[in-house]
Every structure is written in C-alpha cells, then in structure tokens.
Amino acid sequence: MSIQEIDIDxxxxxxxxxxxxxxGEGRFKATTQEIADAAGVNRTLINYYFRSRNNLFxxxxxxxxxxxxxxxxxxxxxxxxxxxxxxxxxxxxxxxxKKYPYLxxxxxxxxxxxxxxxxxxxxxxxxxKFYLEIALEMEKGNIAKMRPEQFMLNLISLTSFPxxxxxxxxxxxGMSNEAYDVLVDERKKVVMDxxxx
Numbered sequence: 001m002s003i004q005e006i007d008i009d010x011x012x013x014x015x016x017x018x019x020x021x022x023x024g025e026g027r028f029k030a031t032t033q034e035i036a037d038a039a040g041v042n043r044t045l046i047n048y049y050f051r052s053r054n055n056l057f058x059x060x061x062x063x064x065x066x067x068x069x070x071x072x073x074x075x076x077x078x079x080x081x082x083x084x085x086x087x088x089x090x091x092x093x094x095x096x097x098k099k100y101p102y103l104x105x106x107x108x109x110x111x112x113x114x115x116x117x118x119x120x121x122x123x124x125x126x127x128x129k130f131y132l133e134i135a136l137e138m139e140k141g142n143i144a145k146m147r148p149e150q151f152m153l154n155l156i157s158l159t160s161f162p163x164x165x166x167x168x169x170x171x172x173x174g175m176s177n178e179a180y181d182v183l184v185d186e187r188k189k190v191v192m193d194x195x196x197x
Contacts, residue, residue, distance in 0.1 A: 011049045014039050019060045019100065026102035026167075032056075061110065064103055068096075069122065076126050082133050083142070083196060090159065090188045097163040098181060104164040127152075143196055151195070158191045 017039035021030045032053045036043040050056035071092055075085050097104065131148035138145045162169065162184060170180045 010041060010045060014041060014046055014049060014056070015060055015063065018056050019064065022057065022060060023064065023100035023103035023106060026105070028057075028102075028106065061106065064100070065107065069119070073122065073126055076130050076133075082137050083192075085133075086155070086195065087188070087192065090191055093159050094163075094184055094187060097184060101163065101166055104160055105166075108160075108164050141197065154195060155191070158194060159187070162187060 014035065018030075018035050021027050021035060021038060027034070030053075032046045033043050035053070035056070036046055046053070046056060050059060072089070075089050075092075078085065078088075080088065130152070134143070134148040134151045137143045138148075143151060166180065169175075170177070173180075175183070
C-alpha cells in the first residue's frame with residue numbers, strides 16, 4: 001500500500017469516525033482527542049488532515065449533504081414510476097436516520113443558521129421535475145389534488161419530524177431506542193398510506 005493510499009484511508013477513517021460521533025451519537029461538541037481516540041489515531045493527524053475540529057465538522061456535514069442531494073437527484077431523475085420513487089426515497093431516508101439519528105437535527109440547525117444548499121440550480125432542477133411528476137399523479141387521481149408544494153411539505157414533515165424530534169418524542173413517549181426504531185420502521189407504510197389514495 002502506498003503512502004498516498006494510507007493517507008486517503010486515514011483521512012476517510014477520521015471522517016467516518018467523526019460522522020458516527022457527530023451524527024450517530026449526537027455528540028456535536030466532541031473534541032479532536034475524542035475523535036482521535038475513537039478512530040485509533042493520533043490527535044495531530046486530525047489537525048494535519050483537517051486543520052481543526054470545526055473544519056472537520058464542516059467537511060463531514062458537507063459530505064453528508066452532498067450525498068443526500070446526490071441520492072435525491074438519482075431517484076428523481078430515474079425512470080421509476082412516481083410511487084416507487086417515493087418508496088425508494090423513504091427506504092433510504094429511514095435507513096440513514098437509523099444509522100445517523102442526529103444528522104437531520106444538525107441539518108435543520110445549519111439551515112436555520114443560513115447554511116443552505118450549495119447548489120441552488122440543482123435543487124431547482126430537481127424541484128421542477130418533482131413538482132411536474134406530482135401534478136401528473138394528481139391528474140391521474142393517485143394523490144389528492146393540492147399545490148405540489150403542499151405534497152412536498154407533507155412528505156418532508158411526515159419523514160423529517162419523527163427523526164429530527166426523536167430525542168423529545170422518544171422521551172415523552174417513554175420509548176427505548178429499540179421501540180422507537182420499530183416505530184420508525186413502520187413509518188414508511190404510514191407515509192405511503194397518507195400520501196397516496
């Protein structure tokens with residue numbers, strides 16, 4: 001293995017470990033030492049690769065956001081029927097939510113602080129296509145007639161709310177992690193039954 005390959009592996013290991021700590025465990029204020037210990041590397045390597053904990057945090061967040069947009073783009077521009085696109089999106093969303101339960105919370109926080117999507121043209125292109133498909137599904141009678149934006153709000157709120165509010169909801173409903181995971185697993189059917197006639 002070359003030195004360059006070791007560097008890439010070490011850098012990826014640190015990023016994946018940070019992602020697990022930040023978004024899997026919800027420890028947004030984890031120190032570079034805690035990240036280094038969890039990754040099994042020397043703390044100086046974090047500074048070598050990322051300059052600072054905050055920079056690492058930003059890189060990990062941007063990677064997660066880029067991946068989410070890429071997945072959404074692949075689904076929206078696929079040849080799948082609309083109903084299957086929504087099912088596929090829900091599968092991926094809830095799978096990610098179980099792996100990284102605090103990612104959605106952090107994304108909402110960042111959006112509130114002005115860190116919106118870096119590529120508004122891609123977002124607009126996806127929304128135009130998605131809104132057109134929603135309108136066509138309404139014309140076919142597969143979903144209730146409403147503004148396409150309302151359908152989008154329904155989809156987002158039905159998926160994001162139980163994930164981003166998990167700590168509060170889980171505690172107030174007196175549920176264990178396992179019990180809440182079961183609730184999230186049931187969510188896909190609930191969302192599909194709510195959105196489609």
